[in-house]
Amino acid sequence: WSSPATRSAMDLHFKMCRAREEIERLNVEVRRLVTYIRDEERYLQECEDQLKDTNAALANQIAIHRNTRGRFNARHLKRLYDISKLPGF
Numbered sequence: 648w649s650s651p652a653t654r655s656a657m658d659l660h661f662k663m664c665r666a667r668e669e670i671e672r673l674n675v676e677v678r679r680l681v682t683y684i685r686d687e688e689r690y691l692q693e694c695e696d697q698l699k700d701t702n703a704a705l706a707n708q709i710a711i712h713r714n715t716r717g718r719f720n721a722r723h724l725k726r727l728y729d730i731s732k733l734p735g736f
Contacts, residue, residue: 674736681727684720688713 691713698706730736 670735677727677730677736681724684724688717688720691716 691709695706695709695713698709
């Protein structure tokens with residue numbers, strides 16, 4: 648610890664250890680996010696289908712919301728798929 652080079656080497660070592668832990672945690676979070684996006688899509692579709700006959704206006708609003716989210720979700724799912732193909736995932 649007394650020399651700057653030693654201190655710098657130790658700092659780098661611990662940063663590398665924390666980075667590996669963070670990668671492991673993010674690998675779990677990527678899977679959770681994919682599951683959430685897919686579950687939300689299914690849930691909104693199911694709600695829309697149930698309300699079509701009884702409350703068409705609300706079903707239409709759900710459809711608008713689902714379609715808006717779906718445009719962004721497709722982009723996010725593509726990026727998450729690309730992440731899942733990285734080494735170490």
